[in-house]
Amino acid sequence: MKKVIVIAVGVALILGLVYVVKNLQTKSKATDVSLIAFAVEDTASVDKIEIYDSFHDQDMVLTRNESGRWEGPNGMCVEQSIVAMMLETMHKVTLKGYVPKSAMKNMKKLLMSQHKEVKIYQNGKWIKTWFVGHSTQDHMGTHMLLETPEIKSDNPVIVGMKGFHGILEPRFFVDKRKFVCSDLFSFSRKEIQSVEVVNRVQPSDSYKIEILDSDNYKVTSQGKPIPNVKKDNLLFYLNGFEDIHFNQPNYTLSNEQMDSIRANQPDYELNIKGKEKSYELDMYRRLDREYNPEDTLAYDMNFLWGVKPDGDFVRMQYYTIGPLIQGKTVFE
Known part of the structure; x- marks a missing residue:
């Protein structure tokens, strides 16, 4: 009888241990999955993205408006393709590997000291946060850490993106100038009432x-x-005023340099009067940085500065704006 009791107790203990082990394995697997589940399956329902750069101590908030377009703070116009790139990254992100235990301590310190914090919202609710760190040595992976409303990972992992070979960190940034819409103006020929070009480089033009x-x-x-x-x-020339964009925002001129430029008359002025709107653009030539002998001034043949009606400086390509300020060579 005692042997039967001992055997029964032994079996019960074994079954109990098996249950505990299986339960721990299940929990472990669930935890592992949650810690690497960076991907967002339904990016169409993402309606807010908050990005914080810990190194520069700056942030950027992007929201999807009622019409489905993305905006920056205070309704700022942003390039939709940039947000589309971020959403693509969220959808295609994938696990590439785990950080070796020997390197984990240093990796955690590096990631926590310098990272991009990307908070993702769906239908107005926060669903997860990416802590985007530095790249792997081969620049083919990115160290990242995940947080969700249920759990925050203690250890970073190495992630990549399906169909992309490189670093994910540059895809998330906070510099508002990189987001700003590049469009300047757009007039169809039927909208235009008058066009005036003032050319101070060649007044006869x-x-x-x-x-x-x-x-x-x-x-x-x-x-x-x-x-x-x-x-x-002439009609061909007037058809060229649709969808005119600048090349990039001002990344190089200081406030003092811009004031110095404004103190002079523009090299070119473009004044467009339409039936419902008008537009004025001042333009200044840029000195060529690569050619500056003491007795000669050389100007950049590819770019010039444009000053928008709101006073912002932007870099413009001659390829884009040149045909509009040199129209006399077309129709004369």
């Missing part, structure tokens, strides 16, 4: 076009009519 009606135009240069204007070429 200044001109003004006035649309009198659908078939009649008045074209002058320095107050005098330009004879023999080629109408087809």
